[in-house]
Amino acid sequence: MATISDVSKRAGVSRSTVSRVVSGNGYVSEANRRAIEVAIAELGYRPNTLARALRSNRSNVIGAVVVDIGTPYFANIIFGVQRAIRPAGKSLMVSSGYADQDQEARAIVEMVDRSCDGIVLYLERPMRADVVEIVRQAKIPVVSIGHDHCPLSRGRVALDNFEGARMAMRHLLEQGHRNIVYLSGDPEIGDAKDRLKGVEAALTEIGMSLSDIEVQAGLFHEDFGYEAGRALLRRRRDFTAVFAGADVIAAGLYLALGEAGLRVPDDISVIGFDDAYHAKFMSPPLTTIRQQPDVLGGQAANQLLGLLTGSETGPLQSLVGTSLVVRSSVAMRHLAKEVA
Amino acid sequence: MATISDVSKRAGVSRSTVSRVVSGNGYVSEANRRAIEVAIAELGYRPNTLARALRSNRSNVIGAVVVDIGTPYFANIIFGVQRAIRPAGKSLMVSSGYADQDQEARAIVEMVDRSCDGIVLYLERPMRADVVEIVRQAKIPVVSIGHDHCPLSRGRVALDNFEGARMAMRHLLEQGHRNIVYLSGDPEIGDAKDRLKGVEAALTEIGMSLSDIEVQAGLFHEDFGYEAGRALLRRRRDFTAVFAGADVIAAGLYLALGEAGLRVPDDISVIGFDDAYHAKFMSPPLTTIRQQPDVLGGQAANQLLGLLTGSETGPLQSLVGTSLVVRSSVAMRHLAKEVA
DNA sequence: CCTTGAAATGAAATCGATACCATTCTTTGT
């Protein structure tokens, strides 16, 4: 591999001058610049990133730590990050914490030790104090996606869970439903809390309150939808609609409903949240609240980029909107009555 | 940040000795070792990865280039890679090529320039010659997943597409189906070719041939399933089963079948390939051939690790198996007849 | 008692770049 010295010899200039044309700072005469460019091309020179990073203290690597890289949701976040940083010439290093504090700690320290310029974080539990200290000392800017579990975050991007949930609930209400069940996600997770407030807001708007509906909490997982659905049906059958806090929950619920011989939306209306890939292939296709994880990732990356160039100083904050996707899993309530 | 010099001063030894205990090679007296460990703990010293990599020419970073990191399939591959390399203390850098030769080229060169120790590659088209040259010069070991598009690969792991497709086809045949349509994936992609051979093999086993069924080629995308399904139904209705070359194709097909008022599996049996996340939530749940992308990624990473430690010299080769997941989308043929 | 080799250590070179400083050469304004 050709080094900067090889180039400087070939072009008959000092290494300093070569460095100036490669990095683009400082004065270089037109003649020398051309000679150096020729030498670079002839030798196929590409600067050694490690040496450059070591000396200049900038690696041009962005770190991303998410809960689970194998999941479509987080993969999309990563995709958004990647797309945003590529034009800036940054590379991406990824790691997962798997909702485990120790693994998360290791993943973050890994990013610090690899001299990442900045870190995008999606954590599900508070950052360990020793890790906070390490990040602070390293003076590496951090932006969080979702709930901010890092006291050092200089930016944050979150989904507008409140508005999304309100939209979902309003939709059910507008279709005439009053006897509703809300299958909430894990209340430990910030998202679920905000969504519950959104549900309440929609209810309040038409003079109802949270106590007028049934709320059940569980994990963002299909099993919760299935089990909750079964338990519910054993107990009562008078509800006409379910708001599932996540599309995976809705998927499990569909199963339970199907086993009980109930049809969506004729007997029970269902609305989901996420617009996951499978939503439109469920039968009937699921009406749901769309969120775009790649936008979350992209905005977080852009915040970080702004922090790095110094064009922003933070703390930054942005809320990403959702939209209602109407498919065929919600029916008007009077229609449901007629069928029954 | 504490450096190795700080540690050496504090422990009253030379930097060389500290380096020996940190890296674990060379002789160090028990007394010094302990003193150094104490100093390291007190200072909170963590070696500078960049400096270490620059000098030793090993970065402990593995690069992974896949077609599209945002896709569940590739995200799972990445997950598998990550899981396999973590115990070895390696970090992961990822990039996507998006089936574009130039972007793939850039992604690979990025990995080389970042001094990755090795690269896991999932390419969909041949590697550009200049990139091959760059990788060759850098002497970085490469292993490929799927079709091997890199002449330098020292390892390869592929899915047993042949056996998987044969299994799928056999299943339809065993259920009595003879009038079958195969919705193949893009024949440009190696996977599809192998699957077609598997289909043929299953047919041959019972004395039929490829010409006895209808084969249509398209993209691995739901739209293909939908469009192909509609076109097919306009033309003929005598087939009793469809083998969809991918679960996404099956999903699109379900839509077309539903619109035509046909029911799965009573009117038409459908079998898929992949066992994608949504397969079990389709209605009826899709019978399909399961493949585990994370296993592909994991095996590729392990090959790479073996190559790096020198315990393997390559070229390595491994074939990952599939399994039949029976759900409810395939019925016995006589049963279908009765309903009709 | 001397030789030999292993154990233990430190000094200095090195990896490949950038940063900083000093120097020289042009301009430009007065």
Next chain:
DNA sequence: ACAAAGAATGGTATCGATTTCATTTCAAGG
């Protein structure tokens, strides 16, 4: 004609580690 500012360049220190080499110490074997 001279000072001052800007343009252009090179030399050297430096980033923080590992590697190589030379040296010293010590125990075992003949």
